[in-house]
Amino acid sequence: MSGGTSDELRKRFQILERVAIFFTLPDNILHALARRLAPASATRGSVIVHQGDPGDTMFVVESGRCEVFVEESPGHTITIALLGPDDFFGEMALISEEMRTASVRALEDCRLLTLDRRTLYETLPADSDALIELTKLVEQRKDTLPNLIARARMVAPEQAATTIAVYSPKGGSGRTTIAVNLAAALGKRYPGEVLLVDLALPYNHDALISYLTPTGCLAAAAQVPPTNFEEAVLGAILHHPGGMMLLPGVLRAEQADLINVDLVNRAMGILVNAFRYIVFDLGVAFTDIVITVLDHSQRVLVLVTPELSSLKDVGELLNIFTNVLNIVPGRVILALNNKVPKSVVSKEDVIRTLKQELAVDIEFDGTKPDEAAVKGEILVLTDPKSAISRGVEELAEQIAGATSGEDKKAKKGFKIGRG
Numbered sequence: 001m002s003g004g005t006s007d008e009l010r011k012r013f014q015i016l017e018r019v020a021i022f023f024t025l026p027d028n029i030l031h032a033l034a035r036r037l038a039p040a041s042a043t044r045g046s047v048i049v050h051q052g053d054p055g056d057t058m059f060v061v062e063s064g065r066c067e068v069f070v071e072e073s074p075g076h077t078i079t080i081a082l083l084g085p086d087d088f089f090g091e092m093a094l095i096s097e098e099m100r101t102a103s104v105r106a107l108e109d110c111r112l113l114t115l116d117r118r119t120l121y122e123t124l125p126a127d128s129d130a131l132i133e134l135t136k137l138v139e140q141r142k143d144t145l146p147n148l149i150a151r152a153r154m155v156a157p158e159q160a161a162t163t164i165a166v167y168s169p170k171g172g173s174g175r176t177t178i179a180v181n182l183a184a185a186l187g188k189r190y191p192g193e194v195l196l197v198d199l200a201l202p203y204n205h206d207a208l209i210s211y212l213t214p215t216g217c218l219a220a221a222a223q224v225p226p227t228n229f230e231e232a233v234l235g236a237i238l239h240h241p242g243g244m245m246l247l248p249g250v251l252r253a254e255q256a257d258l259i260n261v262d263l264v265n266r267a268m269g270i271l272v273n274a275f276r277y278i279v280f281d282l283g284v285a286f287t288d289i290v291i292t293v294l295d296h297s298q299r300v301l302v303l304v305t306p307e308l309s310s311l312k313d314v315g316e317l318l319n320i321f322t323n324v325l326n327i328v329p330g331r332v333i334l335a336l337n338n339k340v341p342k343s344v345v346s347k348e349d350v351i352r353t354l355k356q357e358l359a360v361d362i363e364f365d366g367t368k369p370d371e372a373a374v375k376g377e378i379l380v381l382t383d384p385k386s387a388i389s390r391g392v393e394e395l396a397e398q399i400a401g402a403t404s405g406e407d408k409k410a411k412k413g414f415k416i417g418r419g
Contacts, residue, residue: 012113018086018355019060025134032123042066048089051086051103055093056117059086064110064414065398068330070102079298082107082188082330086363094120095138107401112328161195161272162398165280165297166291170311172335173303177279177369178362181380181388182301184210185396186277188246188381193276195237195245199293200283202247202256211376212238217248219255222263233267234274242381245275255318261288278401283341295325299399301333306343311353316352330332332356335395338364342365361397362391 004009016022022030027101042048042058049055052070063084068081068089080102083089089104094117103116124131166179179319183196197218198206207214216236224232238246247267250256271278280297282290294300304314314334321327335346341364351357365379373381380389 004399008224010039013381015060015062015086015113022134029124029128033115033120036119036123037115040114042110042112044106044109046106048104048106048110048112049100049102054097055090055100056097057114057149058088058090058094058116059104060088060115061163062250063111064106064108066110067105067107068102069105075218077103081328082299084330084359087330093117093139100318112259118324120335152209161275161278162299162399163272163278163280163297164299164301165282165294166303167294168287168303168305168310169284169317169349170307170310171284172303173310174369175303176200176209176281176340177373177379177388178303178335178337178392180206180210180302181278181378181392182395182399183244183277183279184240184242184378185245185380185389185392186279186330186400187240187242189275189396189400191243192239192245194243194279195247195271195275195277196281197247197281198249198281199259199270199289200281201249201255201259201285201287201289202283204250206246206281207238208249209373209376210238210240210246210378212240212246214238214246214248214251216252217255218263218267219250219258220259221267229266230270233270240378242378259289261292263295291325294321295327298331298334300327300331301335301359301395304336304354306332306336306340306345306347306350308345311345311350315354318356333359333393333395334397335359336361337391338362340364360391360394363387 010032013030016030016034022033022410025033039062043062048066063085066083066089068083069077069079069351071077084105086206089102090100090226092098092101094115101282109409127173140152163222164182166175166182168175172344179196187194196206198396200206204217214236216232218233218236221232221236236247238248240246264274268278280293282293302314305311321332322329334354334385336350338361347358347361368379368383368386369388372382377383379385379386380392383389
């Protein structure tokens with residue numbers, strides 16, 4: 001492994017600074033490692049490391065996206081994490097000679113940086129405390145693997161529709177607009193196979209801005225006999241001409257009290273067998289329903305606006321995800337939605353504050369979102385050149401691209417529960 005230009009070395013050093021497993025290393029060691037990293041590449045669809053193989057190399061994702069999956073039995077795999085820039089994998093091989101515990105597949109063409117065990121030990125002084133800390137961090141991450149597998153099993157692609165929760169801890173972020181347009185964008189790709197569930201309680205607006213007239217809702221299904229429950233849920237679903245389907249949570253605000261975790265769980269047990277994607281539009285309040293949907297969704301799309309208050313709220317939310325809900329960081333997608341023409345808070349400020357890259361930066365779209373809502377139009381269907389449309393199409397491509405090879409025929413159920 002050798003050098004590179006000064007710009008390449010500077011970039012590698014900056015990447016290593018952001019890699020969690022190297023947080024304890026001093027700058028001089030990081031500079032030394034940066035000089036000895038080897039570049040590598042992986043084409044979309046290729047398997048970079050195979051579960052059960054020996055290994056002595058870890059990988060840092062410089063660009064692109066990867067999927068970490070475990071094969072529990074022949075032909076049956078479970079995705080346990082999605083990785084993006086600055087994420088890493090294979091780090092256990094630096095410390096242990098155990099076989100690979102998971103496989104990693106490139107979801108896009110990827111640029112990688114590699115570090116092998118020999119290089120690490122040659123770079124770190126033999127008496128370095130950093131090596132002890134590195135071993136400790138590797139062991140901690142290793143211990144979490146069984147929990148990741150157990151949690152991922154509940155939302156395994158072979159067992160359930162791909163679920164996407166759209167959430168923002170701050171009102172006025174454009175959450176409902178993005179949720180509706182995201183469902184519509186996926187619905188264009190898979191007509192009749194994408195469901196938008198409006199759980200923005202107590203008020204539902206998804207049907208209104210989609211120019212649909214609901215006659216039933218999820219809350220009403222709570223009041224029918226168990227034998228009629230499936231019929232009530234499926235009968236409340238609306239079909240949009242653009243291809244997506246919509247399930248209102250309530251017709252009136254007072255019905256919100258009828259929706260609880262058990263009701264959503266029962267409904268999802270039915271719906272995951274009928275759809276390829278289910279998008280949840282979640283309200284701002286951090287209720288039991290919101291927490292459990294966030295906790296069990298395969299992807300969590302968090303909307304950020306370029307405001308200090310939004311950054312503070314989202315920063316706290318990400319801490320809750322990591323430290324309380326144990327949500328795998330790779331499942332969280334951050335989208336910056338610019339609600340004003342120019343903000344003093346820049347994209348770079350957002351990334352630096354939240355310490356996470358943005359999946360998409362949606363430009364200011366003027367009055368188009370409001371005008372579309374008044375007309376009952378969905379921008380991604382009626383104005384594909386709008387900023388909202390371009391941003392949402394990019395999100396849909398990332399989500400559909402990550403799951404395009406997954407078999408949806410073996411769905412068995414979706415579990416939302418407490419704990």
